[in-house]
Amino acid sequence: MNRVETGKSTSKGSEGPSVWKGEFAPSMESSSTVKIRPRYGHYIAGGWVAPKAGRYFKTLNPATEEVLCEVAEGSEADVGSAVQAADRAYKDVWSKMSGAERGGYLFRMARLLQERAREFAVLETLDGGKPIKESRDFDLPSACNHLFYYAGWADKLEYAFGKRESRAWGVAGQIIPWNFPLLMAAWKIAPALACGNCVVLKPAETTPLTALLFAEIVEASGLPPGVVNIVTGAGPTGAALVRHPGVKKIAFTGSTEIGKLIAQNSAEFDKRLTLELGGKSAHIIFEDAPIDQAVEGVVQGIFFNQGHVCCAGSRLFVEESISTLFVEKLKRRMETLRVGPPLDKNTDLGAINSKEQLTKIQGLIQRGKEEGALYFETSCKLPDRGYFLRPALFERVSPSATIQREEIFGPVLTVSTFRTPEEAIQKANDTQYGLAAGVWSDKGAKLFEVSRRLKAGVVWANTYNKFDPCSPFGGYFESGWGREGGLHGLYPYREVL
Amino acid sequence: MGVKIRLTNGVLETIPHHPIDSVGVSERAASFTKRSLKKGSKLEALKTMVAMMDLTTLEGADTPERVRQLCGRARQPLPAHLDELVGGVPPVAAVCVYPALVPVAVEFLAETSVQVASVSTAFPSSQVSGELKLLDVQQAVSWGATEIDMVISRNAFLRGDYQTVYDEIVKVKEACGTGAHLKVILETGELGTLDQVYRASKLAILAGADFIKTSTGKVQPGATLPVTLVMLQSIFDHFQQSGQRIGMKPAGGVRTAKEAIAYLCMVYEVLGVEWLTPTLFRFGASRLLNDVLRQILRQVTGSYYNEEVFGSE
Structure with missing residues (x-):
């Protein structure tokens, strides 16, 4: 298909210095409302x-x-x-x-x-x-x-x-x-x-x-x-x-x-x-899932609160037929996450809670690499001071890998594939934990069947990290x-x- | 269900079923309203909005004089002394009018960068014969319109005759020739579900749309963040498959600079910085300009100006 250029030259504003290129000036919440005693x-x-x-x-x-x-x-x-x-x-x-x-x-x-x-x-x-x-x-x-x-x-x-x-x-x-x-x-x-x-x-x-x-x-x-x-x-x-x-x-x-x-x-x-x-919750994406919303659900599931969430969807299982496409979209979405000063209103991922936790997460990332999984982290710039990590994921993760078994409690996702619903259920349940799980599919019957068989205290269907005081929360x-x-x-x- | 379309080259193409979860879309769309643009970034974004605007008047009561006044504002949104004060505001991208008023706009915008867009194909209902729709387009182009905003036939789309919708867009695209851009209005307020919005987007892109556009402005709701998000995702999917960049125009419903900022943030995060240009993103609006100008003045001077200070048509 041919795309036509318009007959006239583009307006002077289009390429001039005033065009917004996605820069966000700092937008800090004031901390003057808080009085901390010594x-x-x-x-x-x-x-x-x-x-x-x-x-x-x-x-x-x-x-x-x-x-x-x-x-x-x-x-x-x-x-x-x-x-x-x-x-x-x-x-x-x-x-x-x-x-x-x-x-x-x-x-x-x-x-x-x-x-x-x-x-x-x-x-x-x-x-x-x-x-x-x-x-x-x-x-x-x-x-x-x-x-x-x-x-x-x-x-x-x-x-x-x-x-x-x-x-x-x-x-x-x-x-x-x-x-x-x-x-x-x-x-x-x-x-x-x-x-x-x-x-x-x-x-x-x-x-x-x-x-x-x-x-x-x-x-x-x-x-x-x-x-x-x-x-x-x-x-x-x-x-x-x-x-x-x-x-x-x-x-x-x-x-x-x-x-x-x-x-x-x-x-x-x-x-x-x-x-x-703790938890090592599974997030299952079937090929008939609403893909872009599932990507978003996975991102919210693992990167919410820097991944310091007991029910974080830290083990992703994607149906093999869509895994390449899905992971490409996921990585692209991850690149738009803003890591920065927590008081900035545009910050999506703030600081890792403590040096101890930072060291623990870094150790597990290192372990993941050593055990042969394929590491990806986003390219964003991190603040000079403080405890920060880039959002990251591992592909080609072995079921016995440390990062697949142990809770990382940080912004690190593992990605694996499956071929059938049966395999997805088996892999999701292959953990000593059982706090939460997420399932994405456009087919109602499949959602109910899979949810029923997942051994987790909470199972979210076509969403993740939804909390309500009326709803019980806890694990297996x-x-x-x-x-x-x-x-x-x-x-x-x-x-x- | 997938939809089968016979392409112009005879190939039978399938538009696969692409389910959309409307709850997830609404949540993601709402997240863009939480973005906070301040200081220099905000001023840049506001000026960018002006450069991306299709300043629109689509009333039965439009007269040549009314269109001339609109064109005046399109070329120079702010009076000279205020323009200088804020370091220059670009002209808008285009003026969008009914076909009968295209010659007036063309005359008054000659020698400027502002494009003349004409709504077409029996806007807004599209309820005339295919021949009349094409005549509508041909006339607007021959009178000098450089952008054609056509409406799809919801008559055909909603009864499942996607082939007719496709064929019509292909013919309109031909009628636009090399001189005019084609924006295809889906009238999402009449499509019922986001699955349908995605399907219509794919259909329009497949048929040769340069831009896809949400609404005529004559049906409620017009552009919304969730609908725009789904259309942007269809544009992204097409780009991922073909490397080709299609433009997006939300229209009817964006009234404040604050809302427009959420749209810009969404375009930036879903499609990337390449789309932050009037050649790939437009706002269709009749009422947005004044709020954006007030916000620009507010950013530079620290105070809000009355609209009377810079005039409105």
Whole structure:
């Protein structure tokens, strides 16, 4: 076909200096709304308490490697005072309150958090490195929704547990990860409080700040002192919480490795455990899938939050007949991802959460190359300082390769092919994990059949990473025990009599 | 289902079924509204928008005088003193009018870079005979139109007679000769599903369209981000197969500079920087220009100007 040039010359604007060539000037979210104190203690019994051992650790901005502030390092004694405060609050006040009253506090917290959403979003991005676009449009709205959702359950628990009597456990110990710090705090606190428990929450050591700022929301809501306590620290602080005899219920979200330790540690005590652990989730693309939307789903599935997502779709399986085309489109789409300062509103991938995690991901990438897989990363420029990685994928990955078995928890996808639905199901289920999966096909019957046979807690069809507080979330096998969210999220927080 | 088309060279070509997931398309389309253009980048983008604009008037009440005024604005969007203030605003890409007003526009735009586009093939309904449609095109071209914006026959398309749609576009393309660009309007607001939008896009490209265009502006909805995204993806798929670059024109519905920025970001991310040129991307709009000019003045001076300051036709 011949394309005709127009008779006249092109307009002077078309090639002149004023033509936009896809440049994005920096568009930074202001961080002036956030006041970070130089030093934080623990939040216990409604007040700020210095750590008994007097030790503090630093929390960094992973995008600049600058120290943001110092945070208390929780000792066994600190954990003890927090549990004691929670226990007292439970016995004296919280257990005597009606569900409607408890719900009222949760509603107030949700509203207060909404009002201060921008401030929390900026702090989440500063402390954790995730793009402001995500903390603003995902983390904060989701955290508020969770509080609202469980606020509504607080006075309706009799409908959740059928005709059976139930009661709160008392004190719940909650240990949360660094990938969605505030959202995970809301996931944990909301059902615990709705069910009538008091909590001691331990945020991750690299991202404690939004949980500490949340103490201001707790305070402003008028919640009785001791109902929510926040103790900061690393592994030993968490271990002290797990082993404390006053803690009847442990909820943990984090790595499978630590989850196993917690299971071991709590085995000798009278404790209930919910564990939301790692994943190596499969993303299956059939040849009759809506291709461009599937590419987008794969990109969102693995590169959302730099791949620091327990349910990240990290193992891609593409039907062999379209794999060349699909991977070409995928790589092209990856090239348009913008890696940069997390506070820039145009940033798609922010900083890797910590140096430790960066090293771990780099090690696994190196391992992938050594084991013979074909590596691709995008060509974008990375900031000079901070912990950053380019979005990457591996092709020709062996089923036994380390990168195909182990959770990378970073922006690295593995790509394999399959020939039949049967093979896709077999390969997708070939993992010790079972958190999530995605399936793409235009055929309804195929979607239902395949989804039914995938061993994963969540299966998304023709989409990925959709979350709703009404919907339970959790995994099979080494991805965890129990469910969070929805009606199911209430069960672990009450003892059925 | 795939669609079989007998090409002009006799080959039977299949347009394969290409399912589109409308939820995914809407999400991806919405992501472009989150892009944030600031400072120098924004000013460049705003000026680029002017250079990509098909300034349009398509009313029964259009008169030669009305078209002359439009042409004046097309050549020089801002009064001289303001133009100097903002470092120059380019003329628009084209003026788009009904065929009867082509001679007026041609006369008034002679010696300028601004193209004259004529809507055609019994715009906007396309409900006349094939012969009349061709006559419509031939006349507009002979009167000096350098761009023809034809409408496809939805009458044929919606009853599944894709061959007729294809044949008509081929003949119109022939009638355009070497002097005129062909933009094919799909009237996506009447096609019902995004699967159909993709199919119509492929059909138009296969038949020789230089540009594919969303809408006449006479049907609601006109251009939307999701529909444009699907059309851009069809353009990309064609480029991937053939190496040939087809142009895109969203029309009817883009009213603010803010919306237009989302379109530009989408073109850039889906097709690449090569498409950021008036030869491959246009905005069809009657109301967009004033908002873009106000935003340009805002970027340079820091304050919003009333439209009265730079005039409107």
